[in-house]
Amino acid sequence: MDLEYGAEYDAFREEVRAFLEAHKPGNLAEASAEDRSAWLTKQIEHGYWARTIPTEYGGYGAEPNLLHTIIMDEEFNRAGTLRGTPSQGPSMLVPTLLEHGTEEQKRRWIGPTMRGEVIWCQGYSEPGAGSDLASLQTRAVADGDDFLISGQKIWTSTADKSQMMFALVRTEADAPKHAGISYLLVPVDSPGLEVRPLRTMAGDLGPSSFNQVFFDEVRVPRSNVVGRRGEGWKIANTTLKHERNSLSSNAEGTWMRLAKLMRDETMNGVPAIASPVYRDRLMQLQARMLSMKYHALRMLTCALKEEPPGVAGLVAKLENCQLSFDMAALALDVMGELGALYDHAKYERARGHWQAHSMFALGLIIGGGTAQIQKNIIAERGLGMPREPKPAKA
Amino acid sequence: MDLEYGAEYDAFREEVRAFLEAHKPGNLAEASAEDRSAWLTKQIEHGYWARTIPTEYGGYGAEPNLLHTIIMDEEFNRAGTLRGTPSQGPSMLVPTLLEHGTEEQKRRWIGPTMRGEVIWCQGYSEPGAGSDLASLQTRAVADGDDFLISGQKIWTSTADKSQMMFALVRTEADAPKHAGISYLLVPVDSPGLEVRPLRTMAGDLGPSSFNQVFFDEVRVPRSNVVGRRGEGWKIANTTLKHERNSLSSNAEGTWMRLAKLMRDETMNGVPAIASPVYRDRLMQLQARMLSMKYHALRMLTCALKEEPPGVAGLVAKLENCQLSFDMAALALDVMGELGALYDHAKYERARGHWQAHSMFALGLIIGGGTAQIQKNIIAERGLGMPREPKPAKA
Amino acid sequence: MDFGLSEDQRLLDETLRAFLADRVPIDVVRAERDRLLEAPETGIDRALWARLAELGMTGVLVPEEQDGSGLSLLDAALVAQALGHAVAPTPFLASGVMAPVALRTLATPEAEGELRALATGERIVGVAATELFAVREDAGLRLEGDRVHGKAMMALGGVGADALLLPIGRDRLALVAAEAPGLTQTRLATVDATRCTSELLCEGVPVLWLAREAGSSIERMLLAGRIALAADTFGACEAMIARSVAYAADRTQFGRPIGSFQAVKHMCAEMIADLEPVRSLVWYAAHCFDALPDEAPLMAHHALAHGAEVAREIASTATQVHGGVGWTDEQNLHFWFKRVATNRHLLGSPTSLREGAAALQDFGA
C-alpha cells in the first residue's frame, strides 16, 4: 500500500497549481458567457479540460490518465474554482459522439460544447418512465427528411438554460420496447418545444433547477440521429459506462460542516457536541464517512490498475446517499426548533442548507435508479444471485 | 375509553384469586405426572381450564368470554403458576378435533389431552418445507385399513416427551400441492418412528427442546385421519385461526429486567444507566414496549367487540419480535465483555439468559413464517396491495 | 374494558374528516403555502378557523360552563390527528389545545372570560412555550413590574392572533394583547407552511393579566400540547401511508403495478407495522391526561418522541415509494413530509424528550 502519487505526478500537480495561480479568474458566477468560454478555452489550451479529446475536435489530444484527472480535480477544487463545466454536454453527450457520432457531428458539436458555447440538457426521463426508462413514450415520426417529435420529458435540469437537448425518443413504433428507441439531438428553441419549470419539494432551497419539456410535432432533421435508428437504448447505455465512477464524494466536507455546527449550536447553554447522544451519532457517521473515503481510494486503485472492482464497485452510491441523508438528519436534530427555518427567516441556519441537503439526499436515493433498483443490481450483477422470474402473461 | 373490567369481572377475579390461594400446588417442576394431572383436573372442575369445552368431552362447558380468559391468565401469572399446560395438544389439536374430529376422536382424545395425560407434538415443518409449508413431502401410502408414513419432520418441539403427534402428510400423491395433504394422528412410539434431538444455535441455553422425527413406513390406522383425506391443509389453517392472537406479550417484563440490569451492571465504576447513550436506547425501547402494550389492549377490545382489527391485527408479531431482539441487543452491549459468558462460566450473567433471549428472538423472527412472509401478508391482506404475479413457466 | 373510541368519538372523527376533505383539500393547503411565499407576514387563516368553530372544534377543551364542549383530551387528539391527516393550516395546537388547558386549569375569572371567547373561535390566542424546554439565541422572558421584557422563540399560532399566552419562567403565566405596545412579532417561516411560528420581542409589554403560582397550569398546557402534537404527526403519517399504497397500486413499471414488487410491498408493510402501535400509545397518553394524570407525563414524552422517530422513517420511505414523482412539488406528498419534520422539534426534540422520560423515572446520571 502506497498512498503517494510519485514524483512525476507531483510535478504535474505543481504545473496545475502554477497555472491556476496565474490564470484563475475572479468571480465566475458574475462573469459573462464570453468570459466563461474564454476561461474554458484557456483550460483546453493547457490540457486541463477536454484533455483526452482529439485536437481535430477541439480538444488537447493527450492520453487518458486517471491520476492526472484526479490531480486536476483536486487542485481546481483547492483553488475554489470549477474545472471545465459540470453540465451534461461534456460529461454525457461528448463521449457518445466520440464513440457513435458521424464525422460531421463530431466536428460540429464537440468543440463548442467543451468551450461552453453550446449548453446541453438530457431528455431521457418521462413522467411514466422512471426506473423503467425503456418504457418511454415520446415518439418521433419520420416525415420526409425529418422527424416530428411529440411527447413529454421530465427532470430535464437546465433545459431553461440550454441551446440543445440530447434525447431518447421512440422512432420505431412496432419494435420491441428496447429496440424502438433512437438517440436524437434537438434544438431547444425548435417550434413546438416548450420548457416549463418543475418545482420540487425542496422549493427554492435547491441549487439546480428541473424542468418539464413538452414536444408538439417538433421538427428535427434525420441527420440529428446519433448512431443508427433504433439503437438509442444501446448507445445511451454505453455512454453511462463512460460516466466516471464517482471517485470522490463530498461526504468528508459535509461531515466537517456537521461537526462545526455541533460545536457552534447550543441548546440550554450546552453545545450539541457536549451531548453524548448526539456525539455518538456524529462518531457513527464519521466511521461511515471514513469508510467511504477509503473505499473511494480502493476503487481508484482498481481503476488505475484496470482491475475489475467486483461487487465493491457497485455499492458506493447506495451507501453515500444514505450517509448523506443521515448526516443531514443529525444536523436537523441538533438545530431543533430552528432547524426547520426557511425562506430567509430570521435565525435561519446556513440559509436552510441542511433542510435542502436532507431533501436532495433523499432525491439522490430516488434519482438515477432508485435504491431498490440499485439493490437488484448489487445482488444480481455483484453477487450473482438469480434474476426474478418473468411474470406469466395475465 | 374505559380500562376498568367492571364489578362482575372483579368478582370473578376474586374467585380465581381465592381458588389459587387455596389450591395452588408447590413446585410443579418437581411434581410427578400424576400430581400434575390432578392439578389440571382440579382447574377443569372449577372452570379455570378447558373452560369452554363441552362437559361430554371432559371440559367445564362454559360460554366463551375473552375477559374471563384474560383475568384467569393474569391471576395465574400473578400467582406464579401456569394455567393449564402450554403444550400444543390443548392449544392446537383440541380446537381442531372440536371442529373437524369424529365423535369417537373427540371422546377419546380431548379429555386426556386437557388433563395432561396425553402430550402431543406438532408434525408440520420439514427440512425442505419452511415458509412454503404446503410443499411438504412426507408421504402416507394407503395399505388396507392403514397408512404407511415415510419421511421426515423437523422443529417438532417436545417430540421426545410426547405420546402422540398430529401431523400433516401427503396422502394423495397426484393431487395439486395443497390438495394432497391429510391431517393424521400418530402415536410417537410407533415402530419405524424415530425422534432425534435437534440442536440449535442457542445450544443448551434454551428453554425448549426441538427434534427431528424420521418416519420409515410407520403404520397408522385410517381412522386416525382428522377430517377428510386430502383436506389436511384446510383443516390445519382453520386451527391456526383458532390460535388466540397473542394478546399479551412479555415485552414489559423483559424491559423491566433490562432496566434493572442497567442499574446493576457497572463498567469503570459507572452503572450502565448513567451512560446517556445506553439510557437513550433504553428509553427508545420503553416507548416501543409501551406502544405494543397498549396495542395489545386495543386488539383485545376489538376481539371483545367482535370488530375486525384490520391491518392493525397483523403487525404485532413482526414488531414484538424485533423489539425483543433489540432489547436483548442492548442488554448484551451493557454487559460488554462479560455478556458473552456462557455454559456456567464464572461471572456469567443471569445464566446466559440474555444470550439465549437474543438467539430465541432471532429464531422467532424466522419461525412461524419469516418476517418476509409476514410483510407480504401485511401488505397484501392488510393494505390490499397487489399480489406478485405468478412466474412464467421456465 | 374498552380501549378504543366511543360512538361519539367516531362520529366526531368522521364529521371532521368529511369537513376537511371538503373544505381543506390539498389545493387549499397549496394556496396557503403560495400566499405565505408571497406575503411571509400573513397570519392565521381566520375564515377556516371560523368554520371549525361551527363544528365545535375550537371549544373541544373549553368547559361546558364557558360554552365549550368540555370534551376529553382524547377528543382533542382525534381533532389534531384529523388536522394532521389533512395538513390543515390552523392554530388548533395553540388556541384549541394549549391555551384552553392552561386557562381552565387557572380557573380565574379572567381565564374564564378568555375561555368563553376561545370557544366561539372569535378569539385566537397564541402560545410561546419553547423556552420551557429549549433555550436558544439567548431567548427568555422576564417581568419588570407588570411589564414583560425579553425574547421568545417559535411561538405557536401567534401571527394574526388576538392575544398571546406567555409563561414567564415555570411559575407565572401572562396574557398580552397581540397589538400591545412594545411587542414585536416576526413570523419565522419554516419548511412547513401549514403552521404559524414566530419570534416575540418584548420591550415592556403590558400584561392583560398575570397569574402567579401557575406552575401546574403551565405543565398541563405543555403536556396537552405534546399529546396533541403527537396525534397531529400520527395523522400525517396515516395520510402518507395511504397515499403510498394508492400510488403503488396505480403506478406501472416493467409491466406491473409497482405495488406488486416485494420491495415496495415490504416498505409499505414496515411503515404500517411501525405506525399502528403508535396510535395506541397516543390514545393511551391522551386517556392518561384526563384519567391517570400520574402516568401522563411519561406517556406524553414517549408518544411525541417515538411518534417523531417513526414519522421520520415513514416520511422518507413514503417519498421513496413515490420515486421521483414524490419529490416534485406537484405531487404534494412533501406537505406531510414537512409537517412531520417541523412537528419533530416543536415541543421538544426526541433526544431531549427521552432524556426527560428518563428523568421522570429517576434514571440517569
Added chain:
Amino acid sequence: MDFGLSEDQRLLDETLRAFLADRVPIDVVRAERDRLLEAPETGIDRALWARLAELGMTGVLVPEEQDGSGLSLLDAALVAQALGHAVAPTPFLASGVMAPVALRTLATPEAEGELRALATGERIVGVAATELFAVREDAGLRLEGDRVHGKAMMALGGVGADALLLPIGRDRLALVAAEAPGLTQTRLATVDATRCTSELLCEGVPVLWLAREAGSSIERMLLAGRIALAADTFGACEAMIARSVAYAADRTQFGRPIGSFQAVKHMCAEMIADLEPVRSLVWYAAHCFDALPDEAPLMAHHALAHGAEVAREIASTATQVHGGVGWTDEQNLHFWFKRVATNRHLLGSPTSLREGAAALQDFGA
C-alpha cells in the same frame, strides 16, 4: 498511488485461505467446540498453532532480527481476516499480534528473547488487557515489590499458553509464567467456542521480567489488537454473506430459489453494501499503524466499532436469509454469528470506542 494489496500480500492471503480450508474446515471447529463442552478447562490447540507456524503466521509481526518475517500490520490483518473467515480457533490475536507488538516496541533483551520464541510458534503468550478500557468485578492488577496481585478479566489466549503479558496500570508491563506460583487461571467460556478467554487471579505472582515506562508499548499493543480484531470480524462477515448467497441460490421455496425473491436479494445486497467499505477502513487503519501513526488510534477505534455494528446487522440478516435452517446447530452459521458477537466487546464495546474516538478529537463534554 496504490490503495490495495501487494502481490506478496495476495499470495499470503491465498496461501493461508487454502491452508485453512484444508486444515480447519468447519468440522474441525465443531470438534473443538464439542471438546470444550466436555472439558471446559482445555487450552489452546497447539497442534494447529504449530501448523500455522510452518506457514510463518506466528512470526508475521516479529522482526526479522528475531527470526520473524517482520511484516506490516496490514499483513497481520489479512491473517486475522482469514482466521475470522474460517472461524479458526487460534491464539493469533494475543500471541501473533498483541504480544509481538508490545515486545518489539519494548526492544529489551528479554523482549527480544521472547520474540524469537514467539516466531517459531513454540512459545505462546497470552495477554490480559481488558482493564485498560473496561474495569468490571473490581478487577485490576497491582505490583507489590516485584510480585503481581489482583485480578484480570477476559485475558486472551491464556489457557494453555506458556506465559502471560500483563499491563499493570498504563505504564508497566510484566511477563509471568503461566505455571507461576500464585497464579490461578480459570477459563471463562463464551458463546464463541473458538476463542480462549480467562480470568487471572494473582496472589503474589513472581514476574519473569518487568518493563517500566512501557506506556507506548501498551498503547501500540492495544491498537494493533483492535485493528486485528476488526479484521477478524470482517473476515467472519465475508463468510456469512458468502454462505447466505450460496444458500439462497440452493434453497427452493414456492417453486423458485429463494435468492430470486426481491426481499432476499435486497437483504444480501444490503449486507455487502454495508460491508465492503469496512474492508477499506480496516486496511487503512492497518496501513496507518505502520505508516501514519498519528492517524492510527482514531482509525482503530472506528474500524473496530463500526465493523462491530455492521457485523451485528449481518449476523442477524444472514441468519434470517437461512431461515430456520440457519438457526440449527447443524448448519454451522452460528459459529460466525457467535464469533462476531464476542469480538464485539473483546477490546472495547462500540459505544465506548466511539466515546474514545470523540476524545481523541477533543470533542466532548
